[in-house]
Amino acid sequence: xxxxxxxxxxxxxxxxxxxxxxxxxxxxxxxxxxxxxxxxxxxxxxxxxxxxxxxxxxxxxxxxxxxxxxxxxxxxxxxxxxxxxxxxxxxxxxxxxxxxxxxxxxxxxxxxxxxxxxxxxxxxxxxxxxxxxxxxxxxxxxxxxxxxxxxxxxxxxxxxxxxxxxxxxxxxxxxxxxxxxxxxxxxxxxxxxxxxxxxxxxxxxxxxxxxxxxxxxxxxxxxxxxxxxxxxxxxxxxxxxxxxxxxxxxxxxxxx
Ligand code: SF4
Numbered sequence: 001x002x003x004x005x006x007x008x009x010x011x012x013x014x015x016x017x018x019x020x021x022x023x024x025x026x027x028x029x030x031x032x033x034x035x036x037x038x039x040x041x042x043x044x045x046x047x048x049x050x051x052x053x054x055x056x057x058x059x060x061x062x063x064x065x066x067x068x069x070x071x072x073x074x075x076x077x078x079x080x081x082x083x084x085x086x087x088x089x090x091x092x093x094x095x096x097x098x099x100x101x102x103x104x105x106x107x108x109x110x111x112x113x114x115x116x117x118x119x120x121x122x123x124x125x126x127x128x129x130x131x132x133x134x135x136x137x138x139x140x141x142x143x144x145x146x147x148x149x150x151x152x153x154x155x156x157x158x159x160x161x162x163x164x165x166x167x168x169x170x171x172x173x174x175x176x177x178x179x180x181x182x183x184x185x186x187x188x189x190x191x192x193x194x195x196x197x198x199x200x201x202x203x204x205x206x207x208x209x210x211x212x213x214x215x216x217x218x219x220x221x222x223x224x225x226x227x228x229x230x231x232x233x234x235x236x237x238x239x240x241x242x243x244x245x246x247x248x249x250x251x252x253x254x255x256x
């Protein structure tokens with residue numbers, strides 16, 4: 001059952017389409033191992049979590065946003081047309097949300113990913129790690145997952161049973177061993193990094209496939225949180241990322 005403000009967009013009206021919140025580019029992938037890479041973004045609406053520090057609440061929070069205005073059901077032709085108009089010939093397409101894997105059962109998403117891969121673009125699917133990916137998703141060569149489980153201390157009030165799906169994390173950990181997934185944990189304090197380390201150990205996630213990202217929506221907070229946790233990140237032998245798009249465009253919260 002959905003919490004107040006939470007939205008999962010489904011229903012007959014959505015057949016043949018995907019709920020699109022934003023299509024934008026060219027820009028840089030701002031986070032994780034592909035940081036700085038030229039990219040286009042397709043952002044889907046709807047999420048199964050309600051994170052306190054969510055930086056894209058316009059994709060799901062009906063209590064603060066008019067989701068009819070924020071999210072439009074769009075077919076593949078228009079999605080590709082808008083992506084190519086905004087970001088032609090980018091080597092990387094980031095499919096993000098919200099939670100894109102809510103729609104992995106839709107043929108529209110499978111066909112879209114297949115078409116992007118077929119024309120030589122690499123795809124990163126950004127997910128909160130609560131939904132195990134089906135073979136229709138990871139079966140695409142050239143597609144990898146950026147998995148960002150939500151820590152209790154760092155950003156989520158959702159119950160652990162909702163935030164952490166051990167079966168899904170096991171699938172993503174296995175994909176990480178084949179270099180088809182990386183994990184990204186958003187942290188503000190050393191306690192958050194330690195919480196991430198406990199999850200990594202419990203779910204046997206390869207630590208060389210783990211990135212820690214300081215929480216923040218301004219360069220100042222990102223830098224401050226990064227400085228606060230850097231030594232602890234090194235101590236755990238994890239990788240570190242910043243949020244390049246916030247550093248470069250601190251006053252723009254959409255389309256970057
Ligand atoms: S999982 Fe991501 S999109 Fe969903 S509420 Fe949390 S931070 Fe926001």
